[in-house]
Amino acid sequence: MFEISRLSTKQPDFDAELDKLVSWDAHVGEDLEATVAEILHEVRHRGDRAVLDYTRRFDRSEAQGVAELEVSAARLRQALDNLPAEQRDALQEAADRIRRYAEQQKMADWSYTEEDGTLLGQQVTPLDSVGVYVPGGKAAYPSSVLMNVVPARVAGVERVIMVVPAPGGEPNELVLAAAAIAGVDRVFTVGGAQAVGALAYGTETIPAVDKIVGPGNAFVAEAKRRVFGVVGIDMIAGPSEILVICDGQTDPEWIAQDLFSQAEHDEEAQAILVSPDPMFLDQVQSAMESALPEMERSEIIRTALAKRGALINVRDLHEAAEVANRIAPEHLELSVAEPEKLAGYIRHAGAIFMGRHTPEALGDYCAGPNHVLPTSRTARFASPLGVYDFQKRSSLINCSPEGSARLGRIASVLARGEGLTAHARSAELRVEDQEGEQ
Amino acid sequence: MFEISRLSTKQPDFDAELDKLVSWDAHVGEDLEATVAEILHEVRHRGDRAVLDYTRRFDRSEAQGVAELEVSAARLRQALDNLPAEQRDALQEAADRIRRYAEQQKMADWSYTEEDGTLLGQQVTPLDSVGVYVPGGKAAYPSSVLMNVVPARVAGVERVIMVVPAPGGEPNELVLAAAAIAGVDRVFTVGGAQAVGALAYGTETIPAVDKIVGPGNAFVAEAKRRVFGVVGIDMIAGPSEILVICDGQTDPEWIAQDLFSQAEHDEEAQAILVSPDPMFLDQVQSAMESALPEMERSEIIRTALAKRGALINVRDLHEAAEVANRIAPEHLELSVAEPEKLAGYIRHAGAIFMGRHTPEALGDYCAGPNHVLPTSRTARFASPLGVYDFQKRSSLINCSPEGSARLGRIASVLARGEGLTAHARSAELRVEDQEGEQ
Numbered sequence: 001m002f003e004i005s006r007l008s009t010k011q012p013d014f015d016a017e018l019d020k021l022v023s024w025d026a027h028v029g030e031d032l033e034a035t036v037a038e039i040l041h042e043v044r045h046r047g048d049r050a051v052l053d054y055t056r057r058f059d060r061s062e063a064q065g066v067a068e069l070e071v072s073a074a075r076l077r078q079a080l081d082n083l084p085a086e087q088r089d090a091l092q093e094a095a096d097r098i099r100r101y102a103e104q105q106k107m108a109d110w111s112y113t114e115e116d117g118t119l120l121g122q123q124v125t126p127l128d129s130v131g132v133y134v135p136g137g138k139a140a141y142p143s144s145v146l147m148n149v150v151p152a153r154v155a156g157v158e159r160v161i162m163v164v165p166a167p168g169g170e171p172n173e174l175v176l177a178a179a180a181i182a183g184v185d186r187v188f189t190v191g192g193a194q195a196v197g198a199l200a201y202g203t204e205t206i207p208a209v210d211k212i213v214g215p216g217n218a219f220v221a222e223a224k225r226r227v228f229g230v231v232g233i234d235m236i237a238g239p240s241e242i243l244v245i246c247d248g249q250t251d252p253e254w255i256a257q258d259l260f261s262q263a264e265h266d267e268e269a270q271a272i273l274v275s276p277d278p279m280f281l282d283q284v285q286s287a288m289e290s291a292l293p294e295m296e297r298s299e300i301i302r303t304a305l306a307k308r309g310a311l312i313n314v315r316d317l318h319e320a321a322e323v324a325n326r327i328a329p330e331h332l333e334l335s336v337a338e339p340e341k342l343a344g345y346i347r348h349a350g351a352i353f354m355g356r357h358t359p360e361a362l363g364d365y366c367a368g369p370n371h372v373l374p375t376s377r378t379a380r381f382a383s384p385l386g387v388y389d390f391q392k393r394s395s396l397i398n399c400s401p402e403g404s405a406r407l408g409r410i411a412s413v414l415a416r417g418e419g420l421t422a423h424a425r426s427a428e429l430r431v432e433d434q435e436g437e438q
Numbered sequence: 439m440f441e442i443s444r445l446s447t448k449q450p451d452f453d454a455e456l457d458k459l460v461s462w463d464a465h466v467g468e469d470l471e472a473t474v475a476e477i478l479h480e481v482r483h484r485g486d487r488a489v490l491d492y493t494r495r496f497d498r499s500e501a502q503g504v505a506e507l508e509v510s511a512a513r514l515r516q517a518l519d520n521l522p523a524e525q526r527d528a529l530q531e532a533a534d535r536i537r538r539y540a541e542q543q544k545m546a547d548w549s550y551t552e553e554d555g556t557l558l559g560q561q562v563t564p565l566d567s568v569g570v571y572v573p574g575g576k577a578a579y580p581s582s583v584l585m586n587v588v589p590a591r592v593a594g595v596e597r598v599i600m601v602v603p604a605p606g607g608e609p610n611e612l613v614l615a616a617a618a619i620a621g622v623d624r625v626f627t628v629g630g631a632q633a634v635g636a637l638a639y640g641t642e643t644i645p646a647v648d649k650i651v652g653p654g655n656a657f658v659a660e661a662k663r664r665v666f667g668v669v670g671i672d673m674i675a676g677p678s679e680i681l682v683i684c685d686g687q688t689d690p691e692w693i694a695q696d697l698f699s700q701a702e703h704d705e706e707a708q709a710i711l712v713s714p715d716p717m718f719l720d721q722v723q724s725a726m727e728s729a730l731p732e733m734e735r736s737e738i739i740r741t742a743l744a745k746r747g748a749l750i751n752v753r754d755l756h757e758a759a760e761v762a763n764r765i766a767p768e769h770l771e772l773s774v775a776e777p778e779k780l781a782g783y784i785r786h787a788g789a790i791f792m793g794r795h796t797p798e799a800l801g802d803y804c805a806g807p808n809h810v811l812p813t814s815r816t817a818r819f820a821s822p823l824g825v826y827d828f829q830k831r832s833s834l835i836n837c838s839p840e841g842s843a844r845l846g847r848i849a850s851v852l853a854r855g856e857g858l859t860a861h862a863r864s865a866e867l868r869v870e871d872q873e874g875e876q
Contacts, residue, residue, distance in 0.1 A: 090851040101558055104550065110542060119792075120539055120806050125785050127819050141856050174855050210818040225666065229674045232819035236667045254867050260860035296859045332832075339836060346832065347563050354557075354836035357868050361861040362837060365849040368558050369833035380648040381565050381670030383831040393821040394770075394784065395807035398777060398792035399800060411803040413528040417612050418579050421734045422698035423799040429692050430795050 002292055003306035004285065008278075008313040009323070021310055022270070022327050024238050024376045036193045036222040043197030048204045054194040059136075059167040061189075066205040071176065071187040079176035087174070094366035095146050095181050101368030102154040105387040111396060118403030121396040126156035127232075129207065130390060131199035132184070133214035134175060136165035136191055142178035143364060147371050147385065148214050149182035155390030160184050161209055163199065165191020191216075196223035200231045213385065215372070234385055238376035239268035239308075242360055243329035243349075245320045246284075247336040248277030250356045256287035258333060258359050263304035264297040270308040272327070274320045281311040321345035328379040331360045348379045405434035440730055441744035442723065446716075446751040447761070459748055460708070460765050462676050462814045474631045474660040481635030486642045492632040497574075497605040499627075504643040509614065509625040517614035525612070532804035533584050533619050539806030540592040543825040549834060556841030559834040564594035565670075567645065568828060569637035570622070571652035572613060574603035574629050580616035581802060585809050585823065586652050587620035593828030598622050599647055601637065603629020629654075634661035638669045651823065653810070672823055676814030677706035677746075680798055681767035681787075683758045684722075685774040686715030688794045694725035696771060696797050701742035702735040708746040710765070712758045719749040759783035766817040769798045786817045843872035 007017055042050040048066040055061045055069065063069050080088065111121025132148045134140065145162070152160050162179055164171050166189040179187055188206055190198060196216075202208030211232035212224060224233040242262035246255055259271040275281055288305075292298050314320045321342060324332055328348035336342055339354035346352060350373030353360055364371045372385035399407060408427035415423035445455055480488035486504040493499045493507065501507050518526060549559025570586045572578065583600070590598050600617055602609050604627040617625055626644055628636060634654075640646030649670035650662060662671040680700035684693055697709040713719055726743075730736050752758045759780060762770055766786035774780055777792035784790060788811030791798050802809045810823035837845060846865035853861035 086851055087855055090848045090855075093848050094852060104548060105560075112542065118805075122543075122807075122822075123781065123784075123790065128785065143852055143856065225663065228663065228666070229676075229814070229816065232816070238667075251867070254864070257860055257864040257867055261858070261864040264858055264860040295863075296857070301860065343561065343834065346561075347566065348830075349832045351833035351835065352561065354834065357839045357842035357871075358835050358837040359842075359846075359864040359868060361849050361853060361865040362842065362845045363833070363835050364861060365852045366845050367556075367835045367837070369560075369835055373833070374830075376667070378667065378670070379830070379832070381830060384560075384833050386831070388826075392786075392812075392817070392819060393824070394787045394817070395789035395801070395811070395822050396781065396792065397789065397796050397801050397805045397807055399796040399805070401795045404795035404797075404800065407800045407804050410528045410531050411799050413524055414532060414581055414803045415799060417525055417528075418581065419734070420699070420702060422695055422702040422739065423802060425733075426692070426695040426699040426797040427799040429689070429695055430797060433795075 002289060002302050005310040006281070007310055009315060009319055018323070018326065021308065022377065032218060032222055036219055036226060039193040040197040040223060040226055043194050043203065044201040051190055051194050051198050051203055051206065054192065055190055058192055059165050066188070066203065069189045070205070071171065071189060076176050076180040076184070076187065079173045080180040082173065083177050088177070090366070091142060091146070091178055091181050094143065095150060097366050097368040098146055098150045098370070099154060102151045102387045105151070106154065107388055107391050107393070114403060116403040116406065117400030119396065119398040122393045123396055124391050124393055127210045127390050127392065128157070129159040129161065129209040130157050131209035131212045132160060132162045133195060133212060133216050133220060134162055134164040135216055136171065137167055140164065140172035140175045142172070142174040143371060144214065145175055145178035145184070146182050149179070149184055151370065151385060151387045152390045153183055155387045157390050159207070159209070161199065161207060162187045163190050163195040165189065165195070193219045193223035196220055196227060200227035211390070213389070234372065234389060235374060235378065235382055239270060240265045241270040241329050241375060242272070242331040242333065243324055243327055244273045244333040244335055245317065245324060245342070246273065246275045246280065247317060248275055248280035249337065250335040252280065252283040252287040253291065254356070254359070255284050255335060256291055259288065259309070260291070260295060260301050261359065261361050262331065263301040263309060264295070267300055267303040267307065269304045271305060272310045272312060274312045274314055274323055276314050276316050276320065278313045281313060285311060317342055318345065324349065328377045330373045330375045330379065331363070333358070333360060350374045350379045350384055401430070401434055401437070404430040440727065440740050443748040444719070445748055447753060447757055456761070456764065459746065460815065470656060470660055474657055474664060477631040478635040478661060478664055481632050481641065482639040489628055489632050489636050489641055489644065492630065493628055496630055497603055504626070504641065507627045508643070509609065509627060514614050514618040514622070514625065517611045518618040520611065521615050526615070528804070529580060529584070529616055529619050532581065533588060535804050535806040536584055536588045536808070537592060540589045540825045543589070544592065545826055545829050545831070552841060554841040554844065555838030557834065557836040560831045561834055562829050562831055565648045565828050565830065566595070567597035567599065567647040568595050569647035569650040570598060570600045571633060571650060571654050571658060572600060572602040573654055574605055574609065578602065578610035578613045580610070580612040581809060582652065583613055583616035583622070584620050587617070587622055589808065589823060589825045590828045591621050593825045595828050597645070597647070599637065599645060600625045601628050601633040603627065603633070631657045631661035634658060634665060638665035649828070651827070672810065672827060673812060673816065673820055677708060678703045679708040679767050679813060680710070680769040680771065681762055681765055682711045682771040682773055683755065683762060683780070684711065684713045684718065685755060686713055686718035687775065688773040690718065690721040690725040691729065692794070692797070693722050693773060694729055697726065697747070698729070698733060698739050699797065699799050700769065701739040701747060702733070705738055705741040705745065707742045709743060710748045710750060712750045712752055712761055714752050714754050714758065716751045719751060723749060755780055756783065762787065766815045768811045768813045768817065769801070771796070771798060788812045788817045788822055839868070839872055839875070842868040
């Protein structure tokens with residue numbers, strides 16, 4: 001037996017129950033805030049010394065200096081060379097596909113010229129340097145290395161620095177191999193808020209970067225929130241979620257595994273199935289019941305489903321899309337006959353997996369789109385990680401003398417309306433210049 | 439007499455002096471952090487009641503309910519109708535030009551189909567709702583209303599809510615008129631951290647939004663940082679800055695006013711001139727000297743120039759571009775003979791004003807590009823506010839059965855490498871299905 005919530009949009013308290021189900025409080029508590037503030041302060045002012053102290057304390061490292069925490073390029077190469085061919089090929093193919101998709105996202109310069117010769121546009125440039133945080137320990141995922149590093153490389157970022165904690169030992173071999181394939185420039189086995197601080201402020205050994213991306217625990221998330229502004233950050237990631245909408249015509253066993261694939265991440269992960277067919281919900285529940293004992297991570301799955309999982313009965317697929325829009329899920333699977341049609345009703349989702357043959361797992365590894373996606377309803381305003389996160393735009397304005405005189409008259413009126421007379425004078429000088437010409 | 443730093447790239451301590459000059463510590467102190475945390479907590483849990491209490495206390499309002507703080511559409515219209523025709527026309531023309539430029543930024547869906555029929559792409563959708571914070575009091579700028587609201591409207595955002603504090607009275611008429619022109623849906627005269635909290639969490643009267651944009655004081659900035667994740671935010675704005683690069687051939691009086699137009703914003707604003715011609719630096723200094731007493735905001739300008747202004751001598755324009763890239767200025771004016779050529783060397787800047795006839799003031803009001811720009815060196819990783827800030831992307835993946843089988847084999851290897859066997863099973867079920875077909 002296993003536990004999972006059953007809901008129906010027909011029940012009068014559905015909205016409240018749904019809110020309860022998907023709510024996720026990211027609040028971290030004042031103690032953690034204070035600890036992170038102190039770590040960042042120490043790293044900022046004591047540099048290497050502080051990074052080393054924390055790494056020795058938290059990760060049981062015996063290093064005598066931060067330089068010892070750097071992983072050499074040769075070591076990365078060695079990790080790659082030592083992988084079984086099957087894994088090496090799979091990583092390489094995944095990287096190639098992620099790269100091909102990312103190439104499509106590259107932003108380009110644009111401009112237009114007005115009748116009087118005034119040019120307006122935007123110039124696009126890559127960030128100079130990026131830091132990628134990779135979690136260590138159990139959740140050390142080589143796929144995350146590819147997903148964070150490849151788009152940065154495609155954007156043209158010159159320096160990519162990776163940090164990965166290696167508590168009490170060596171980092172994961174697959175993670176090092178992925179770093180070699182993705183083309184990371186330097187790797188340090190440092191983690192936690194101290195790693196974020198080092199990348200934000202720079203130390204004697206670890207160079208400061210312009211943006212920090214990659215998931216981490218509550219300390220890492222809080223540290224990223226605090227250094228935002230000094231550097232860019234990607235997003236504050238919450239637990240992973242999947243919402244599957246099924247018309248009832250997909251093999252229940254497939255759907256059961258699709259839900260498990262999310263639930264197995266951790267106890268807070270969320271897996272929800274929505275269907276207009278209540279019999280199908282029963283069938284999937286039975287399929288989960290049968291398959292659960294055989295799953296290697298059955299205890300995590302069981303806990304996650306009991307805490308945050310749900311089977312939701314809706315009136316029709318249109319209502320299913322409405323539920324999806326309210327949840328704004330990280331992953332949305334449309335396991336239906338006409339997924340293109342249904343996708344047209346979806347306003348908020350990190351990634352949309354369309355059709356019965358597109359399980360989320362393909363997107364997690366190798367389909368091409370990024371697996372770094374907005375969680376905890378942030379798909380209402382945020383996008384998947386992409387090349388565009390590693391590029392930025394500069395506005396271009398090049399006024400012809402005539403254009404400047406024309407715009408200057410408008411600017412002068414508005415600037416004087418705001419009481420900013422130097423703004424007005426600066427514009428008027430160009431107006432007067434052109435009036436002198438006539 | 440007025441004070442301004444003189445620097446030269448030839449001096450041995452130039453790098454250190456430049457760092458000192460441009461450094462800006464956004465750190466707000468623990469007291470302010472605690473105050474903002476409390477205000478947000480109160481607004482989240484007591485809703486309207488808390489918003490009303492704070493507004494009565496901080497803004498000396500005598501309102502008896504939050505509904506009284508709403509400004510009606512008729513009142514906005516009235517403000518617009520009552521404006522002198524010259525101001526109304528200028529606002530309207532500015533809005534039109536901002537809209538025309540913003541239209542160019544609209545992101546569109548894209549996709550490609552692989553040989554086996556697998557479709558990959560991204561779907562673009564607007565945010566549902568946006569909150570725009572407009573500062574009150576002296577710095578109530580109608581141009582900011584246009585710059586924040588128009589791109590949201592172009593993106594297709596359905597609900598735009600504006601908040602603007604009105605300490606001890608009515609909001610600025612020009613601000614209300616700009617709200618009418620830009621097409622704001624609802625306006626509340628609420629400000630500070632309580633306004634940010636209301637927009638993030640929603641109250642009985644003020645609806646929650648998906649993203650909050652717009653500048654504010656330290657309380658507003660800290661509140662935005664804290665609600666980031668619950669809602670999207672634009673950026674944490676620091677003081678405004680301009681860097682002018684001039685070859686020495688522009689009228690020194692023009693450059694003096696361009697620098698003043700930045701310095702007059704507030705005492706922390708930064709105005710820097712870089713030129714390879716030391717004589718020109720002297721001429722601009724003299725021009726500033728002569729013009730300063732006549733400026734209406736001369737005391738603010740004087741303080742800003744003394745605290746953070748500088749005249750920097752460089753070896754050549756190439757070195758000037760290097761200085762600009764280190765500073766990553768919000769506004770960069772290229773007052774040179776060949777601005778297109780020089781712009782090609784610029785990697786980091788919020789907006790680039792090219793040529794002698796393109797003073798920053800035109801961009802502040804009506805050229806078209808947004809005046810909400812990355813400050814405090816954040817142009818290293820951030821972009822001007824744009825339509826793209828009010829749209830988001832969802833990845834699209836639609837695998838053909840053959841594509842699913844091919845990708846499933848790769849995903850299975852990688853998932854098992856990461857110990858995520860439900861991921862592997864979910865992929866393998868589709869592989870097996872296709873193997874059964876053959």
